[in-house]
Amino acid sequence: xxxxxxxxxxxxxxxxxxxxxxxxxxxxxxxxxPDSVTKGGVHIRDGMDLKRTMVxxxxxxxxxxxxxTYNIGHQHFVAAGxxxxxxxxxxxxxxxGLIKLLPIFIVxxxxxxxxxxxxxxxxxxxxxxxxxxSGALIxxxxxxxxxxxxxxxxxxxxxxxxxxxxxxxxxxxxxxxLLARVFVFFAYPGTISGDEVWVSGYEKLAPGMSVxxxxxxxxxxxxVFEWMDVAKFQVGTVVADAYSxxxxxxxxxxxxxxxxxxxxxxxxxxxxxxxxxxxxxxKPLILLGGLILxxxxxxxxxxxxxxxxxxxxxxxxxxxxxxxxxxxxxWYYHFxxxxxxxxxxxxxxxxxxxxxxxxxxxxxxxxxGIIGLLIRVFNPGYPExxxxxxxxxxxxxxxxxxxxxxxxxxxxxxxx
Amino acid sequence: MGELANIFIKSAFIENLALAYxxxxxxxxxxxxxxxxxxxLGLAVIFVLGITxxxxxxxxxxxLSENGVFSTDLTFLRFILFIAVIASxxxxxxxxxxxxxxxxxxxxxxFLPLITVNCAILGGSLFMVSKEYNFGESVAFGLGGGFxxxxxxxxxxxxxxxxxxxxxxxxxxxxxxxxxxxxxMGMAFMxxxxxxxxxx
Numbered sequence: 001x002x003x004x005x006x007x008x009x010x011x012x013x014x015x016x017x018x019x020x021x022x023x024x025x026x027x028x029x030x031x032x033x034p035d036s037v038t039k040g041g042v043h044i045r046d047g048m049d050l051k052r053t054m055v056x057x058x059x060x061x062x063x064x065x066x067x068x069t070y071n072i073g074h075q076h077f078v079a080a081g082x083x084x085x086x087x088x089x090x091x092x093x094x095x096x097g098l099i100k101l102l103p104i105f106i107v108x109x110x111x112x113x114x115x116x117x118x119x120x121x122x123x124x125x126x127x128x129x130x131x132x133x134s135g136a137l138i139x140x141x142x143x144x145x146x147x148x149x150x151x152x153x154x155x156x157x158x159x160x161x162x163x164x165x166x167x168x169x170x171x172x173x174x175x176x177x178l179l180a181r182v183f184v185f186f187a188y189p190g191t192i193s194g195d196e197v198w199v200s201g202y203e204k205l206a207p208g209m210s211v212x213x214x215x216x217x218x219x220x221x222x223x224v225f226e227w228m229d230v231a232k233f234q235v236g237t238v239v240a241d242a243y244s245x246x247x248x249x250x251x252x253x254x255x256x257x258x259x260x261x262x263x264x265x266x267x268x269x270x271x272x273x274x275x276x277x278x279x280x281x282x283k284p285l286i287l288l289g290g291l292i293l294x295x296x297x298x299x300x301x302x303x304x305x306x307x308x309x310x311x312x313x314x315x316x317x318x319x320x321x322x323x324x325x326x327x328x329x330x331w332y333y334h335f336x337x338x339x340x341x342x343x344x345x346x347x348x349x350x351x352x353x354x355x356x357x358x359x360x361x362x363x364x365x366x367x368x369g370i371i372g373l374l375i376r377v378f379n380p381g382y383p384e385x386x387x388x389x390x391x392x393x394x395x396x397x398x399x400x401x402x403x404x405x406x407x408x409x410x411x412x413x414x415x416x
Numbered sequence: 417m418g419e420l421a422n423i424f425i426k427s428a429f430i431e432n433l434a435l436a437y438x439x440x441x442x443x444x445x446x447x448x449x450x451x452x453x454x455x456x457l458g459l460a461v462i463f464v465l466g467i468t469x470x471x472x473x474x475x476x477x478x479x480l481s482e483n484g485v486f487s488t489d490l491t492f493l494r495f496i497l498f499i500a501v502i503a504s505x506x507x508x509x510x511x512x513x514x515x516x517x518x519x520x521x522x523x524x525x526x527f528l529p530l531i532t533v534n535c536a537i538l539g540g541s542l543f544m545v546s547k548e549y550n551f552g553e554s555v556a557f558g559l560g561g562g563f564x565x566x567x568x569x570x571x572x573x574x575x576x577x578x579x580x581x582x583x584x585x586x587x588x589x590x591x592x593x594x595x596x597x598x599x600x601m602g603m604a605f606m607x608x609x610x611x612x613x614x615x616x
Contacts, residue, residue, distance in 0.1 A: 123583075165596055167582035173575055174600060182603060374611070381610040388607025395604045398574035402451055 004032060019121045026117075026127040050169070054132045056296050060289035061136050061346065064279035067272060069097035071282070072144045075275045076201045080211070081240030086273065091230055095221045099214065100144045100200050101278060107148045108180075109135040111155045119164045130169030130176075130352075131159065137177035137346060140279025141339075141387075144200035146184070146191055154183040174394045175353045178387050185387070199275050207241045248274065248337040249376065249383045256325035257333060269336045280339040290345035299349035302361035307344045310369020311335070318377055326377045334373060343372070343386035353394045357404040364400060368393050420556040422613045423549075427560035430611055433536040434568040435602040440536030443527045444569055445594045454573035456520040457527065458566030460513065462559065464505050464531055465540050469558025471505075472498050472541040473551055498541050499532070506532045536565055572597055 007028055012020040029051060073093025074086075083089030112131045120127045138155060158180035163172045184192045199205055203212045217233045225232045248269065251259040264274050272282025280286075293299035315331025322328050334340065348354065348368055355364040368389045375385025382388065433439045440461070447457045475497050477483070480490045510528050514521045521528065531537065540561045544554045575597055584593055 161596060162600070165585065165588050165593070166579060167584045171579065171582040171584075173579070173597070174604065179600075186603065186606060371607075375607055378611045378613075379608075382607070385607070388604075391604040392607050395575070395601050396571055398578040399451070399571050402574045402577065 007031070018124060019117070022117060022121040022125075022127055026129075029126070051129045051132075053298055054129045056298055057133045057293065057346075058136045060292040061140065061279070063285035063288050064140055064282065064342075065101075065136075067282045067285050068140060068278040069101050070094060071272060072097040072100050072200055072278065074273060075199045079199045079202065079205065079239050079243050080237045081243065082237070089231060091225065091228075092233060095225075096201060096217070096233075099216045099221075101139065103148055104139045104142060104144075104146065104151060104278075107152050108138045108142075108155050111152045112138070112159050115156060115159045115164065119168065123168075125168075128169035130163070134158070134176040134180075138180050140342070140346075141177060141181050141277050142184070143192055143198035144278055145198060150184055150188050150191060154180040154187075157183045170352050172352060173398070174391055175347055175350050178347060178391055181387055182391060198277070202239055205239060207239050207243060209239050211235065211237045247276075247383060252326045252329050252337065253380070254325065257329045259325075260329075260333075260337065266333075266336065277339060277342075280342040283336070283341050286341045286345050290341075293345065293349065298351065299345065300351070300354060300361050302358060303349045303354055303365040304344055306362040306365020307348055307369045307372075308335075308365075310366040311340065311373050312369070313366075314370050314373040318373070334376075338376065338384045339386055340372070343368075343390060347386070347390050353397065355397050355400050355404075357401050357408075360397070360400040360404045363404075364393055364397060367396075418613070420552055423553055423556040424560035424563075425613065427557050428564035428567065429605070430608045432564040432568055432605055433540060433561045434565050435598070435605045436609070437536075437539065438598070438602070439539045440534045440565060441598075443530060443534055444565075444572070444598070445591060447524065447527045448569050448573040448576055448594065450523075451570060451573045451577060453520065453523045454569045455566075456513070456517070457524055457531075458562075458569050460509050460524075460528065460531060461534065461536065461565050461569075462562030463509055464502065465537055465558045465562035465565075466555070467558075468498075468502050468505050468537060469541060469544055469554045469561075470551060471501050473544060473549070473554040475501065476545055494542075494545070495538075498538060502537050502541075503532045536561070568601065572601060 010024070011028075012024055014021045033049070070090075070093055073096035074083075076096050077083040077089060077093060083092065109131075112135045116131045117127060138151075138158075142151060158176045162174055162176050162179040163169070166172050181192070201211055201213070203209050211233075213233055213235060218235060222232045244263070246254075246263065248260050248264060251263060255262075268274055270283050272285070274281055290299065290304070294301055294304075311334060312331055315329075315334045318327040318329075319331055348365060355361045368386070371392055372385040372389035375382055375388055379385065427433070431437070434441075434444050443457060448454050476491075476494065478485060480494060480497070482489050484490075506529060509531070510521075513524070513528060540558060543561075544557055547557075549557055572594070576594065579593065588596065
């Protein structure tokens with residue numbers, strides 16, 4: 001019996017058990033294309049459907065996931081002054097990263113997909129796959145030590161009020177992943193903002209504070225590592241005396257670019273072995289993901305170009321103005337620090353919340369570049385500006401589209 | 417000049433009357449169904465705020481304050497006089513709109529005369545008093561506040577026009593959605609809070 005026959009056989013009745021059928025349908029369409037297709041549609045060019053679009057984005061993010069897992073562990077040991085080399089203690093770094101990342105990933109997806117399933121069954125729809133991307137993005141933009149209940153709450157807020165209230169996938173005005181993050185940002189500022197870097201696994205990030213290992217470290221992984229006869233997690237480890245927990249952005253505010261490079265080299269910032277949100281640090285891997293999105297035509301290069309130009313123009317303007325230390329940071333280095341690239345590749349280009357007209361995309365990207373850098377440099381309260389800039393511009397996307405369409409219509413009338 | 421530009425930008429985006437103080441909500445929620453009407457109402461609010469603010473400033477300084485013509489503290493008359501000025505300005509706007517654009521006049525309906533009791537306008541004047549602005553600053557504050565309100569209502573109108581075609585749950589349709597949108601827009605605008613151009 002083939003797999004298809006097996007699936008046909010166990011298909012639950014849609015009328016009798018809608019919840020079961022929704023679940024069934026979600027997994028069925030992962031394996032097979034649905035057999036209900038549009039007939040005679042001249043506009044259909046290939047078999048790309050929503051689920052495959054979404055999966056492509058998730059694939060593009062996998063590099064960030066792999067590096068993020070490693071980097072959580074790497075930063076943890078750098079703070080303790082141990083295993084400073086990239087490959088030293090690799091298994092420990094990976095294990096620590098997994099212990100931190102997996103619960104975040106599971107909570108974000110169970111909460112989000114759970115809500116999605118309930119709404120889909122209530123509406124009598126098939127499950128809308130939109131959450132696959134949000135569920136993959138949310139863990140990447142959270143700090144590794146975020147309390148899981150805050151994470152669950154923020155995801156529930158974003159999915160219910162940001163998406164389901166608007167009518168589900170493809171209808172939302174604001175980016176779901178950013179809504180979840182902005183909720184944490186404003187409701188629980190202590191967990192996500194501030195000048196201190198996010199290094200996980202310590203009671204508090206100050207010299208002399210000891211590690212905060214769970215059973216997974218000392219029980220599970222130490223047993224495995226003992227059996228494999230490799231280095232283990234040391235319970236007595238403390239934060240090294242010389243370790244300062246300032247972010248590149250915080251350093252730039254105080255002392256400009258020289259203060260940043262005293263602590264992090266440019267190569268470090270480029271390759272991503274610096275502390276930060278889980279997925280935002282490694283620039284080449286984000287660019288690789290961006291290339292995949294561009295090659296498959298999911299992300300819009302117009303938004304990216306607009307954003308780069310906007311950021312560069314603003315950076316050059318600040319260089320010319322040169323009123324404080326942060327403004328004198330050379331404009332091209334603004335691409336290295338913080339989450340500019342991640343926001344550009346995965347957040348701003350979201351086809352739902354970005355402008356849908358071509359001219360609108362340039363305007364949208366350009367304005368994000370301007371506002372994001374403005375918030376980064378000008379606003380002492382917020383360490384980074386791209387999330388807020390993108391949400392701000394999401395608000396104006398319908399207006400931009402409205403006026404671009406009006407202008408197009410006027411042009412047509414004149415030409416006709 | 418930089419000082420005035422700072423007040424303009426601050427009142428337009430950072431301390432937005434609609435999205436940071438949630439003033440003028442009645443017309444903000446009711447007239448934001450289409451971009452065209454919202455645009456008209458927004459312009460009317462800019463005009464009324466921009467005119468009444470300096471007039472009210474003059475009333476406050478030359479009539480009501482102790483240093484004014486009467487040399488007595490008459491500030492208890494502030495509300496009545498401010499509202500009277502606002503009402504007469506709105507009357508003026510109404511006459512102009514009726515003459516110039518009857519279509520807009522009809523679509524705005526009762527909300528045009530109701531600008532009189534739009535709390536953003538009286539609120540703006542009272543903010544001006546409590547912030548102790550001078551004449552130039554009160555002009556900048558009035559125009560900036562009006563512009564911010566205009567931007568907010570046009571943006572929410574565009575969003576509401578867009579989600580007209582969405583499958584919004586029945587319970588959320590109409591006003592519920594407008595409330596939710598206002599809150600979310602307020603959150604998006606919070607990103608600019610705290611920016612101050614004066615320190616540079």
